[in-house]
Amino acid sequence: MVTAPDFLRFLLDAGFDFFTGVPCSLVQSLIALLEERGGYIPETREDAAIGLAAGASLAGKQPLVIMQNSGLGVCLNALASLSLLYHLPCLLLITWRGYQGKDAPEHRIMGDILPTLLATLQIPHRILGAATVPDAIRWATETLRQSRQPVALLLPPGVLQ
Amino acid sequence: MNLADALAVLVPLLRDELVVHANGFISRESFTLSDRPGNFYMIGSMGLASSIALGVALNRPERRVVVFDGDGNILMNLGSVALIGATQPQNLVHVVFDNEAYGSTGNQRTISAQVALEEIARASGYPRVRRVDTAPALLSTAQEFLAQPGPSFLLIKIEPDREERQISRITHTPPQIAARFRAEVSQQRSAIS
Numbered sequence: 001m002v003t004a005p006d007f008l009r010f011l012l013d014a015g016f017d018f019f020t021g022v023p024c025s026l027v028q029s030l031i032a033l034l035e036e037r038g039g040y041i042p043e044t045r046e047d048a049a050i051g052l053a054a055g056a057s058l059a060g061k062q063p064l065v066i067m068q069n070s071g072l073g074v075c076l077n078a079l080a081s082l083s084l085l086y087h088l089p090c091l092l093l094i095t096w097r098g099y100q101g102k103d104a105p106e107h108r109i110m111g112d113i114l115p116t117l118l119a120t121l122q123i124p125h126r127i128l129g130a131a132t133v134p135d136a137i138r139w140a141t142e143t144l145r146q147s148r149q150p151v152a153l154l155l156p157p158g159v160l161q
Numbered sequence: 162m163n164l165a166d167a168l169a170v171l172v173p174l175l176r177d178e179l180v181v182h183a184n185g186f187i188s189r190e191s192f193t194l195s196d197r198p199g200n201f202y203m204i205g206s207m208g209l210a211s212s213i214a215l216g217v218a219l220n221r222p223e224r225r226v227v228v229f230d231g232d233g234n235i236l237m238n239l240g241s242v243a244l245i246g247a248t249q250p251q252n253l254v255h256v257v258f259d260n261e262a263y264g265s266t267g268n269q270r271t272i273s274a275q276v277a278l279e280e281i282a283r284a285s286g287y288p289r290v291r292r293v294d295t296a297p298a299l300l301s302t303a304q305e306f307l308a309q310p311g312p313s314f315l316l317i318k319i320e321p322d323r324e325e326r327q328i329s330r331i332t333h334t335p336p337q338i339a340a341r342f343r344a345e346v347s348q349q350r351s352a353i354s
Contacts, residue, residue, distance in 0.1 A: 018220065041219070041248065044240025051209030051241075055181075055216020058201065058343050063216075081205025082213075086339040 001161040002133045004029035008037075010134050011064060014141040016091065018056040020049045021066025026095040026155055031066065046071030050078035053090040062141075063090040069097055069110045069154075072117065079121060079150060089144040092123070092152040099156045118152055125152035128159050162296055163320045164190050164258055170299050171256070174307055175199075177350045178254075179342070180227045181214040183207075183234040185265035187258060189328050191229060198345045202331045202338050208237030211255060215241065218250040221346060225252050225307065232259040232273040239281060242314075246285030251310040255282070256303075260321040268321050282314035289313035 007030055019034050020041040034040035043049035046067045053063035067075070072094055083090060097103050098111015110117075118125045124143050126136045136153055144151040164186060172195050181201045182188040188202040203210050214228035235242065235257055245253060257278060262268040283290045289311055293299045299317055306313040331338070 018216075041244070044244055045238070047206075048209065048212045048238055048241055048244070051206065051212025051238075052216040052244075054209075055213040055218075056220050057216075058213070058339065059217045059220035059346050060343070061220050078206050078209060082203070082209060085205060086335040088339060 001130055002159060003161045004033045007133060007160055008033050010137045014137050015062045016064045016141075018053065018061040018063040019066070020052050020056075020063065021093070022046050022049060022068070022071050023066070024068035024095040024097070026068075026097070026157055027066055027093065027160060029161060045074055047075040047078040050075045050083060050090070054082050054086070054088045057088045057090060062144075064093060065090055066093045066095075068095045069114050070107070072114070073110060076121070079123065083150045084121070084123075087148040088150075089148050090150050091140050091144060092150055094152050094154050096127075096154050096156045114154065123150050123152050125154055127154045127156065130159050133159070162294070162299070162317070163322055164260065164264075165194070166296060167258060167299060167317050167319055168194050170296050171303055174300075174303055175227070178225045178227045178307070179214075179217060179221075179346060180229060181210050181217065182229045183210040183231045185231065185233075186322070186326065186328070187229050187231055187234075188331060190326075192331050193329050198341045201342045202333075204331060204335060208234050209241075210234055211238060211241040211245065214253060214255075215245055215248065215250060217346060218253040219248060222250070222252055224346065224350065225254065226250075227254045227256060227307075230255060230257045231264070232257060232261060232271050232278060233263045235278060236271055236273065236276075242282055242287075243285050245312050246282070246287055249286065250312055253312040254306050254315065255287070255312060256315045256317065258317050258319055260319045262321040264321060268323075279314055279316040282316075287312045287314045290316075292316045292318065294318040 056063040098107030218226040
């Protein structure tokens with residue numbers, strides 16, 4: 001397991017400097033740490049968070065948007081007709097509820113289709129594991145800087161402490 | 162007063178302001194009247210103009226940011242009004258052109274005839290809120306709001322355009338719109354008096 005302070009340090013070292021999102025229990029330690037540090041913007045919906053991140057990117061920031069995979073469904077049009085269309089990069093940290101079919105019923109369908117949905121949107125993504133977090137964040141940062149588009153890191157249960 | 166009339170009052174007042182435009186006729190009418198590098202035209206992602214503007218405003222507190230929003234747009238994203246109230250960006254001027262209709266899809270009605278949008282802004286904590294329905298009131302209020310700390314909310318009641326407007330679409334590509342706006346944002350200017 002990776003601790004929240006380590007996870008945040010990897011993000012800060014990679015240049016992320018604007019943080020927003022909608023919470024999930026799988027990232028409560030990270031959001032608590034961001035709130036303690038100051039500057040985290042608690043958004044009301046995931047698509048609005050994509051809009052906020054788009055503005056931050058236009059203002060020269062490197063934004064991170066935190067959401068549960070249920071929220072990916074909310075922000076499909078924001079990603080398609082704003083971030084992807086205008087070449088506005090942001091890192092999506094998406095928690096993976098319904099991972100391997102083991103979760104509450106409301107998470108099963110989105111849990112099953114998550115990687116397929118991102119592939120359909122042509123959003124590059126990697127799945128985080130306890131040992132691969134620094135590498136994945138480095139990959140995501142390089143990819144979003146080169147591609148000028150959103151990149152996703154998927155966070156299954158049991159990776160972030 | 163229709164949308165073009167209201168823009169004809171507002172646009173000449175703009176100097177270094179960064180202006181995020183909602184999609185549809187708001188973008189197209191403003192682009193046709195006066196295209197400027199500090200204009201961001203949102204052609205898709207309906208509802209998100211105020212979120213984009215807030216993202217710029219929070220990160221460039223020394224620049225004044227204006228959002229040209231519509232009633233249909235803001236009704237899709239009332240959480241954004243709440244978040245602007247919660248974060249209190251003093252450099253943000255939120256203008257809503259309220260024609261009580263979804264203009265670019267054929268003037269189907271919105272619910273803004275029944276709901277006072279400016280009261281939602283007031284309840285959310287915008288310190289300056291005004292509803293105007295004449296050009297002189299628009300001029301004096303816009304002059305005041307562009308000079309004073311916000312966040313401020315200016316609701317402009319306008320007539321819907323009854324006949325289909327023969328008006329240009331945005332001719333820049335979306336990446337071009339983003340690139341020139343980004344360059345404009347990075348300029349060191351102080352529009353906040």
